[in-house]
Each structure stands twice: as C-alpha cells, then as structure tokens.
Amino acid sequence: MRISRSFIPTLKEIPADATIPSHRLMLRAGLMRQLTGGVYAYLPMMVRALHKAERIIREEMNAIGGQEFLLPALNPESLWVQTGRRNIPNFILSVKERDLVLAPTHEEVIGWLGAMHIQSYKDLPQIWYQIQTKFRNEPRPRSGVLRGRQFTMKDSYTLDRTWEDLDTGYDLHAEAYRKIFSRCGLKFFVVGASSGAMGGTGSQEFMVESEHGEDTVAKCPACDYAANLEIATSGLSAVGRATDHGAPEKIDTPNVKTIDELAAFLNVPHERLAKSRIYLHDSKPVLILTVGNDQVNETKLGAALGGGEYRAASPEDLRATTGADAGSIGPIGFKGRIIADLRLKNANGLISGANVNDLHLRNIDLTRDVPKLEYADVRSVENGEPCPSCGQALRVTNAIELGHIFKLGTKYSEALNIRYLDESGQSQLVIMGSYGIGLERILACAIEQGHDENGIVWPAALAPFDVHVVAVNMNNSDIVLHAHQTYRQLQQAGLTVLLDDRSSVSPGFKFKDADLLGMPVQVIVGEKGLKNGQLELKVRKRGERSMVPVDGVVAGVQDLLKSL
C-alpha cells in the first residue's frame, strides 16, 4: 500500500483524553478515532491488524473442530428475559423503537439454535464460534479500547452430553487459547477465576500483566499457582487459639477507631483484633469478621452470601443496625447473620468492638461467644503472602483480561430447554461451555507490551504490514526507481509492504512516521546507500541498522523477519 494514497492520519501531539500508552498510540498512529464514549471507528491500519489476529484465531478454532457462525447482534428482548439476564445492571443496551436488545454475549442465541436443532446424542458434541461485534452498557468506558461499549469478540460455545465431554471441550479451548496468544507474540499467563453467577464448575482467565489492567491477580514466582484475586488464597495461617482468660470483658478505648490505633493503644498484635464490617444483603444486615487489616473481597463475599444483592452499609446504616459507629462494631450481641473469615476459624482471645462507641471487648471466643457463626473465605490476598501450594511469596499485580473460558454446565440448557435424547431414549440436558477473546484487547496488549518513546513496535504476527519502505526523497529519480522496485520485489516475495512515497514530506517526517506506525522491518531507500548500490534495513524493535546490496533486499528482509 502506498502512503501517498492511504488514509493513515498520524498525530504529532498526544491526544489529551488518552492516558495509557496503547490508547495514545492507537490514536497517534492513526489506528482509530473515538466516535463517542467507548465507541471507536477503526481505520485501515487497525483493520489490517485485527484481520491478522482474526486469522490466527480462526486457524486455531478450526483446528479444534470449531465451526464458524455469524449470529445476530439484534436479539429479541424476550430471549434474555427467559434466561433472567435482561435486567442485570449495566449489562444490556437496548433499542428504543422495538423490543430488541443488542447482544452483549451469545449464550442465549446459541441456546435458541441448540434447543431447536440438537435432538439426539448423535448431534453432540458441537463447538460453535463466531467473531462478531458485542455491545455492553458499560457505565464507565475507559482506557481506549480496553473497556468499550462496542467491541469485537471471538466467542465460542461447546455443547456436550457429559461433564467429562465438557472438560474435553474446555481443555481444547485452553490449549487453543495458549496457541493463539503465543502466536500473537504476547506474554500472557493463565489464572483460576471466579465463575460468579455464570455457574458451573470452573473458569480460567488468560491475562497479560499490566499496570493498566483492571483485574488484580496473585502470581507465584516459583510454582504455577496464579489466580484472580476474586478467588485467590494464600498459605497465611489461621490465627488459632490463645490462652483462655475467661469471659469477654469491656475495655475503654476512647477515640480509638482504626485497627492500627487499637493495636498500638492496647499493645496487642493485629492477629488478635477482629475487624467487623456490616453489609446489607437483600436489605438485611450481615456482619463480616476479618483479622486485623485484612480486606474483604466483595466477589468472595458475594459467593459466601449465596446470591442476592449486597452493598457495604453506610454510616447511617451502621448506627441503625448496631447502635455504634465504624470502629466500635463487633459480633457480640449483633442480631443477624455473621460470617467470619477462615483465618478466624475457631479463634479465641480476640478483641472486637462492643457495639457501643469507644468500647471494645476482649477474650472473645468465637466457638463459645458467637452462636451460629458461619465461616467463609472472604479476605483478599495481599502482596508477599505465602503461595498456597509452595509457600513462596506471592506477587499481586494488575492484569488485562484477554480471554475467559467457562464451564457453564446446565444453566442455559435449563432456562432454554436445550435437550437431547440419549441412547436409551431419555431426555437429557445439554452441558455447555462458553469461551471468549477480546480482539481489540489483543491489539492493545500487543502495543502495551511493544512500544517505545517513538511509537508502536508491532509483533510480526499482528503488524499491519511486514515491511515499511521509506523513499527518502521523491524528487530524486534514482530513489523513486529503487523504492518502487523494492516495493514490487517484496510484494512478489509474498510480503505485505507499506511504501512511503509521499513527495514534499521531509525525510525526518517519514522516519518519525515509520517508527510511530511500528512495522517490524524498515527499508530505507536514500542517496546515502544508493551511492554504493545499497539499501538500509532497520529493525524497529532494537533500532539495529544494516546495509544490503540492492538486489539482496528481499533476502535481507526475510532473514530479519525470521529472526524476530
């Protein structure tokens, strides 16, 4: 493609609204423009990169027996009412004029097709996938293409007879995903994840470590343990039992509010302090007890509560339900459900609030003093805690979710009545899995991992073009001749080539653009080299330059591409 005839609107200045590198560079390199919040127009460079990612995905999905579909983004609202997902908050965008919604994912449509046409065990298993635009009612789109209201997703679904077959389809997907992301040149890792209300027996996420990621994960540097913080555990020991000093007794703690203040005031270790938080679960107060400054993980809490809506209580709620303010709340005398973190299992000798301001209780024994106490893992793992499987210090970092694979089970089969007849003529529920990859996130992650102060450094597998040929001066007929000749030769060798043949653009400008656009190899056609019958090759990644004779340019470029 010749730049002189192309639409590649590069920007010299950094767009004010973009804060993370991938977002800035996608705008600066002319990949996309924002139409409205969370919605982007993808320009030719972006589309070429997307197509390259799509091709890799199709190859790997087809390799595991996937069949490609293209399902409608417009769905009847009633289908989503059937599965109970119509009114999930911040999920579905709808159409004003008709009872239609814009699909945020496609379990429902897959289910509709499956219910209609899967009849016999002979029809199973199936792997169905598509690459298609999704819509979500994101309350706060951000970070460019990382969280948008409209985005491209490869979604696939397995339909199986048994849980064992589901495992097979799930494992095939896990392996395909590894290949896809490896081929895309991304450094990624896999974490155990929360299946949340999706139900089923398990889920994993494919993550790229990034300070700009919105997920938090715990990773073990020594073994292969890695988990989303929503389910991560650590080897941190329970606080256990201490010497018993009898019944709970009151202690005055004037103006002592935080755990740190309390530990200092009483001169006791944090492990003997049980912190209470109140949540409202379906409008009923629930008290959550954790050790010291341990943080409550709300996803874990949601699982422990067993569904329903919940939120942290407001200061007014605290006063109304306990009679005290934050800092003086405790389990003794609390009327309502109490859930203690597993680290507090059967603990005694604890200090907690007395539900009277400026008053605490000591010698609390959970086994003796708190009837009907429930235990659950509700705390967030902290950086540096021991790995649950090998004991090494865990690292807690942010990450971008590239893909997510779910064992769904029968949730949608039940809602949509997706059934087949087994060998004995019995009607059975189909067992489903669902698997997603965010296409734009692949590109954004590639840029987050591959850029420098001058611009994008595309991995060869995703680069819009293999080679960027810079004709230094279009007023020099020798340069023009060799630039076009090089362009043709590289194309004939099967490479995709971008030729900067703009006249009246200075060499410096072209070099800056070439670095910004980020193709893996640049060929510089200029007077300097041609004097000696040579062209210059530059590797974008490390900036290495070399000279090749004019007739050796194809081989030279191919060698460099192979070496990347």
Next chain:
RNA sequence: CGGGAUGUAGCUCAGCCCGGUUAGAGCGCUUGCCUUGGGCGCAAGAGGCCGGAGGUUCGAAUCCUCUCAUCCCGACCA
C-alpha cells in the same frame, strides 16, 4: 451511581479570577518559493455561533442557573 476535572480552529492549548476593540498561539491544512537522512525554512492565506439553553448586564468566551458531552478516581463489571 458517588467524587474530581475539562469543553475556545482539525490537534495541543492560552485568554476566564478581575465582563469592554475585530478572540489568540503553536502544530496541522491551502498556495508559492526553498529544502531533502530524524516531525526543514520563508511568505501569503483559509479555518471559530468560545459544547448547548436560559439568565444578569448598556455590553458575556469571561458572572449566575440548568443541561449535554468527554476524561480521571471510586463503585460496578456474567
């Protein structure tokens, strides 16, 4: 949904507190000349309902009210 910020030329911004000629700069764009190995130079131009609506005032980009949009932090995120 809570908190914060910003809307002035295609882009990045100044001007606004403290109201008053014809609203500015740099970049980009057009034309001409010049230059050709790291966003080149000179000159002449085009380009704005100062996000929108109401109000205060003799007079509003500037003050007030409302509204819309965008960004950031948090909440949320099947």
